Amino acid sequence: MSEPRIGAEHVLDALDQLAEVFNEQRAEYALIGGLGVAMRGTVRATQDVDFLVQIPQLHLPGVLEALANAGCQIDINEAIRVWSRDHLLNFSCGSVRVDWLKPVLPAFTHVLERARWEQINSRAVRVADAEGLLLLKLIAFRPRDQEDIKGILATNSGHLDLDWVRREWSQLAGDSDSKTKQFEELVSNYYGPPKSIQQ
Numbered sequence: 147m148s149e150p151r152i153g154a155e156h157v158l159d160a161l162d163q164l165a166e167v168f169n170e171q172r173a174e175y176a177l178i179g180g181l182g183v184a185m186r187g188t189v190r191a192t193q194d195v196d197f198l199v200q201i202p203q204l205h206l207p208g209v210l211e212a213l214a215n216a217g218c219q220i221d222i223n224e225a226i227r228v229w230s231r232d233h234l235l236n237f238s239c240g241s242v243r244v245d246w247l248k249p250v251l252p253a254f255t256h257v258l259e260r261a262r263w264e265q266i267n268s269r270a271v272r273v274a275d276a277e278g279l280l281l282l283k284l285i286a287f288r289p290r291d292q293e294d295i296k297g298i299l300a301t302n303s304g305h306l307d308l309d310w311v312r313r314e315w316s317q318l319a320g321d322s323d324s325k326t327k328q329f330e331e332l333v334s335n336y337y338g339p340p341k342s343i344q345q
Contacts, residue, residue, distance in 0.1 A: 154193075157181070158267060160242035161195050165271045167212045174200040176261035176274040178282055179245070180294075185264060186276040188297030194243040198258045198274065203230070213237075218244070253314045257281060276302045280311050285318065287325050292332070299336040308333060 161181060168175045177185070179196025201209055206229065210222045218239040229235045233248035249255040257278035264273045274282070276298050283291040283298070299306070319326060 156240060157193065157195065157242055160239040160244065161271065162267060162269050163216045163218065163239055164195060164197070164213070164244065165266070165269045167209060167216055168197075168199075168272075169270065171201075171205065171209045171212060173205070173209055174258060176258050176272050176278070178247075178257075178274045178279060182274050182279050183283075183294045183297060185266075185273050186279055186298055187294060187301045190294070190297075193241075194245060195239075196245045197247070198249050198254055198261075199246045200249055200255075200258060213239075251318070253281060253285070253318055256314060276305075277307050277311050280306070280308075281314050284311070284315055284325060284329050287328075292328075295329070295332055296335075299332060303336045308337065 161177070165177075167173075176182075176198045177196070178198055179194065180190055180192030181195060183190065184192075206226055207222060210220055210225050214220045214222060216239075218237055220237045225235055225237065229246070229248065233250050235246040237244050247254070249258050257274050260275045260278050261272040262275055263270050265271075266273075280295060280298055283295045315326065315329070
């Protein structure tokens with residue numbers, strides 16, 4: 147993919163800083179959230195940068211120190227405690243909020259494994275693929291997430307491995323979950339009814 151169709155310059159600057167540190171520190175990561183959707187679906191305004199991040203505890207202080215040296219506002223000791231306890235972390239790089247999510251669920255690990263390298267400006271960045279983003283959006287399923295699902299489906303119509311999304315989702319919820327029906331209704335707008343319904 148050539149140039150991403152994503153947000154304001156200060157958001158891209160923060161993304162560049164983060165990706166540079168991740169790449170140098172050889173961290174496992176994937177860009178998700180609004181910027182990930184902009185790469186795989188439709189553009190929307192976003193003021194934060196979201197990542198799935200897998201970093202061995204031994205390497206975490208070095209990654210955080212490198213980010214602090216790059217200008218991010220991080221209390222390293224507090225960040226280590228929060229990351230270990232909550233498996234979530236948020237901090238700022240300039241005016242941009244950064245959110246990390248640890249892949250504690252197998253589904254999140256699978257999203258991380260499927261991520262692909264993309265060129266964003268002059269930086270190589272690992273970005274969750276469209277199927278991985280669909281799964282994450284299905285898990286969250288707020289109104290904004292539903293709009294993102296529509297955008298990903300529309301942009302990638304005919305090219306998605308929806309069976310992979312369904313398999314991963316079934317491990318978390320199943321057919322009885324109300325989100326399952328709503329997701330299939332969204333899918334049918336771009337792919338038609340599931341084969342079992344068409345027969």
